Amino acid sequence: MTDKPVLLFVSTRFLFPADSGGKIRTTQILRGMKGGAFRIRLMMPRPASGSADFAEDVAAVADEVVFFEPYAREGLLWKLRRALWAFQDKPIPVLSDWSKDAEDCVRRELARDPSLVLFDFPHSAVLAPESFERPSVLFTHNIEAVIFERHWKVAKSPLHRWLWKGQYLKMRAFEKDTLNRFDTCIAVSRSDADFFRKEYGAANCPSIETGTDLDFYRYRDPSRDHEVVFCGSMDWIANIDGVRWFHDNVWPKVLDKVPSATMKVVGRKPPAALESHVSKNSPEWTFTGFVDDVRDYVPGASAFVIPLRVGGGTRIKAFEAMAMGVPVVSTSIGMEGLAVEHGEHFLCADEPADMAAQIVTLLQDADQRRRISRVARQLVEERFSSEVVARQFEVICLETLGAWKDSTPG
Numbered sequence: 001m002t003d004k005p006v007l008l009f010v011s012t013r014f015l016f017p018a019d020s021g022g023k024i025r026t027t028q029i030l031r032g033m034k035g036g037a038f039r040i041r042l043m044m045p046r047p048a049s050g051s052a053d054f055a056e057d058v059a060a061v062a063d064e065v066v067f068f069e070p071y072a073r074e075g076l077l078w079k080l081r082r083a084l085w086a087f088q089d090k091p092i093p094v095l096s097d098w099s100k101d102a103e104d105c106v107r108r109e110l111a112r113d114p115s116l117v118l119f120d121f122p123h124s125a126v127l128a129p130e131s132f133e134r135p136s137v138l139f140t141h142n143i144e145a146v147i148f149e150r151h152w153k154v155a156k157s158p159l160h161r162w163l164w165k166g167q168y169l170k171m172r173a174f175e176k177d178t179l180n181r182f183d184t185c186i187a188v189s190r191s192d193a194d195f196f197r198k199e200y201g202a203a204n205c206p207s208i209e210t211g212t213d214l215d216f217y218r219y220r221d222p223s224r225d226h227e228v229v230f231c232g233s234m235d236w237i238a239n240i241d242g243v244r245w246f247h248d249n250v251w252p253k254v255l256d257k258v259p260s261a262t263m264k265v266v267g268r269k270p271p272a273a274l275e276s277h278v279s280k281n282s283p284e285w286t287f288t289g290f291v292d293d294v295r296d297y298v299p300g301a302s303a304f305v306i307p308l309r310v311g312g313g314t315r316i317k318a319f320e321a322m323a324m325g326v327p328v329v330s331t332s333i334g335m336e337g338l339a340v341e342h343g344e345h346f347l348c349a350d351e352p353a354d355m356a357a358q359i360v361t362l363l364q365d366a367d368q369r370r371r372i373s374r375v376a377r378q379l380v381e382e383r384f385s386s387e388v389v390a391r392q393f394e395v396i397c398l399e400t401l402g403a404w405k406d407s408t409p410g
Contacts, residue, residue: 005115032390189337211389306334
């Protein structure tokens with residue numbers, strides 16, 4: 001038995017495979033903290049395939065694991081329940097993360113008196129008590145309300161605008177209340193932390209950098225002249241919106257200048273409707289679906305596009321692409337919160353014609369894409385390794401624990 005303080009880390013998602021930005025960020029941080037100042041007790045839903053399939057992955061990020069039974073998230077009843085939640089006082093994604101078994105599991109684990117409790121994503125706080133009898137941390141990943149607000153502002157139909165506006169207002173209220181229940185709220189960028197302090201009145205909001213595993217994502221020269229790639233979970237609505245917008249508005253302009261250009265979309269669960277729409281118009285596009293290793297698809301491409309119009313937080317995929325040597329072309333939102341410069345570390349474009357022009361430049365100018373590729377990799381090496389970020393995170397947790405002890409009588 002160890003005398004290390006116990007960190008109870010609550011996740012409402014099974015973290016493996018780490019196939020989304022949030023899972024990647026969380027698992028990298030936990031992996032970096034494993035064996036450090038805390039004994040990590042990870043609480044998360046039991047995977048449908050059985051925990052034994054991921055035993056090595058779990059052991060790499062936690063000293064012990066506690067499972068709760070996941071809520072069934074499929075079928076007609078689930079879809080009906082989600083539709084009815086549109087009329088509840090909490091946003092749909094928050095209600096989707098609640099279950100009685102999960103709430104009971106949190107209660108039992110808190111009764112075991114961990115030294116520090118941490119909830120991953122604001123949604124997970126739907127399982128938390130109204131107040132804590134121990135130091136508490138919330139890991140935010142992004143500003144949830146801003147994501148909803150952006151969906152509202154780009155929605156076209158009156159029904160969708162009504163739905164997104166309502167969800168935005170509910171999420172803003174939930175997020176503000178939630179952040180003020182925790183001793184510390186960790187943000188993933190300084191701009192997010194400033195927002196939380198200014199808009200929500202959250203006093204203690206330190207921020208961490210966005211980390212990248214540089215041993216895993218090794219550099220490769222961007223040598224495939226006419227290949228463009230996107231990488232991201234294709235069951236996330238912001239990515240679906242961005243890829244559809246890119247295909248319809250940007251891609252035709254790229255083909256006008258570079259007829260041999262190809263596009264590869266790497267990410268799990270692309271919607272059938274999107275695949276069908278693209279295949280009818282753009283046979284040069286490929287959807288991979290889920291892949292075991294993005295390194296088999298991304299390195300060597302001439303451009304990595306991030307065509308996001310909605311979203312929040314910071315893009316782990318951007319730094320991963322930069323680490324692998326693929327020049328990034330992104331909207332402003334796609335690189336929001338990252339300490340990078342247009343023209344130096346990536347190329348920024350918010351309008352279709354501008355984005356197409358930036359991509360064409362990379363496809364046609366090997367020297368330009370190689371220059372951006374190497375400068376971007378150097379930046380990630382110097383400032384954004386996953387080990388550095390894990391240490392930042394651990395220090396914040398230790399400071400929260402120390403502040404609690406200093407303020408507690410006796």
